[in-house]
Amino acid sequence: MKRNFRLAAMAGLLGAALTLFGASPAFSAGYVSSESVAQYNGADRTQKLVDGAKQENKLTVYSSLPPADFDPIVKAFEQKYGVHVTVWRSSASGILQRAISEGRAGRYEADVFETNGPQLEAMYREKLLQPINSPVLKLLIPAAIQDSNAWTATRLNVFTVAYNTNLIKKADLPTSYKDLLDPRWKGKLGVEGQDSLPWFAETVHNLGGQPGIALFKQIVAKNGVSVRRGHTLVANLVASGDVPMAFGVYNYKVQSMKEAGAPIDWFSIGPAITQPNGVGVAHMLRHPNAAVLFYDFLLTDGQAMYAAHDMAVTNTTVKRKLPDVSMQIISNKDIIDNQAKNQALFNSVFSGT
Template sequence: MPRGPIDIFLILLFMALLPLKANGAEKGHTETLLEGAKKEGRVVWYATMNITDAKKIIDAFEKKYPFVKVDLYRAGSQPLLNRIASEYRGSRYLADVAETNIFESHFLQKKGFFQPYHSPEAKFFPSQFKDANGFWVADYILYYIIAYNTRLIKSSEAPKSYQDLLHPRWKGNIGLKDDAVRWYGALLEYWGEEKGKVFMNHLAAQSPRLLGGSYGLISELIAAGEVPAGIVYAPTVESLRRFKGAPIDWEAGLDPVVTSVIALYMLAKSPHPSSTKLFIDFFLSKETQQFLVAMNRVPARLDIEPISPKLHPGRLKIAVIRPEMSEKFDHYSREFKETFSK
């Protein structure tokens, strides 16, 4: 049935008022949190982010909300999660918010150590960077890519796909971290077990150099020409290339770009719930996500431009290392060792 001018006017008016309604709801949400946070006056953040960068986030938050003090505990992902588990076993509920890798946090989430929180900022993050039930939202992401030394390798010969690594020129010339199990498992899940294992066996036949230490160290070895190419983190490559003029680069057409997600969780027994939600909203906001760019991190928000256009998640074929993959970690770890330690 055709609509008259009045009907159309009412529809347009309703559509125009929707954003105002949403903004009003968000304003009311924030005002409620502010009222509660002023009474609590504190939030306890368990972080994996380095202390220098975490302090910048804290300073900005406390400047905006001077009535809330942030207490920081910093550790690696596994020690941090072990501490939470130990505290909860002893009925000591100290932490409010945890910032850690979604892969390692999976078992604690299954045991009910976290609670859902649907931050109004979550709408700016794509579905692959947030939990469907609201248990976590990514604060930043890490890409596994193929980097190469630009002095040793011409752009026309640079590895643009995983299959390119099987060319004879790369035999003995690929750097691979000696425990790259998550990267291994993510590719098998993306391609399927059969195709994935065929590729990994062919890659092992290329005699890659299994390297200990961090991905940052492997990047520096590539830049120094000690190894012509390797699997490393993209932000580190961009930092070496842009700020140190290092002869290292990567190709953004890789399919897929295996991606690790570091996310924010609200603890199930958060002692300062209003301050916690306020802190999470602040952390996920555009202003704070912009800080991450200066920290050489890749924000998960799509309305933020990273330090290099190549790093924007909307321009890459992403394969997230899913939390559930942690249940097969031991299996993939054995396979990785069997494949690459022959």
């Protein structure tokens, strides 16, 4: 037990040596620092990553993306490089909790995190992430570079309002949140309650703070708002008509269902609140070469695959399906700084707690 603890503690100091010369059997179950691999920028960078990744032959990714959206990207990476990828899935909050718990216990099971921006910001503050020096960075939109590139936005999640096109006519859509005080919306409204806190906080701010809070409380009191957790679940409930209209839903999920023939569409009341989400490489891990190679892959080959699932991507060389609305990109730093306050506010408005 003491020996394992000493090995974990020494990992940061020995990381560079282990990475360059290969881990000896004595250290085969230990962790190494990804810094030397992540910061290398020689002309042979890609070839070194490929060779190292093939030798490691494994990669562990923690992801909050649904299998339908992420599995094709993982399979493409495996086919291209022959590296086996294990994906552990949870909500963005679940990934953050596990990452922090493992990190504080000296366990670093994830090589890569692919999840929401606020959670990656929190991991950065816990010193769990490693900045990457990659040539692909110059191809990205400015908003993609986060926290001195301790993590990088692969996609933009655009919060919108989803509605059932069989039950609500486009001509009847509200143009302001005040319109939702109309009795016609009674029993028809819902909100995504798992990851939509950034949307709510920014929307309330846009509505003037306290006046915005008061307005949402009026909407809840007069017409009711059903709180459901999970963007896929909420989109399915809208398409089925169980929740005819819902706030804080990712537009890409709705767009994909719409293109598949479901009676669902989306719109925005005011600017669409937009959150950079993305990828971070663990500072301490088992497979540094595979991790950095996968990071590069998500920002190059993977971008077209994200876009094929109607996501707004960050690589400017990839044809992007950006929503035809004004987008307001939010600060993940602000979201984390005000997390407790905003969560309490959300609960007080939508749950009466």
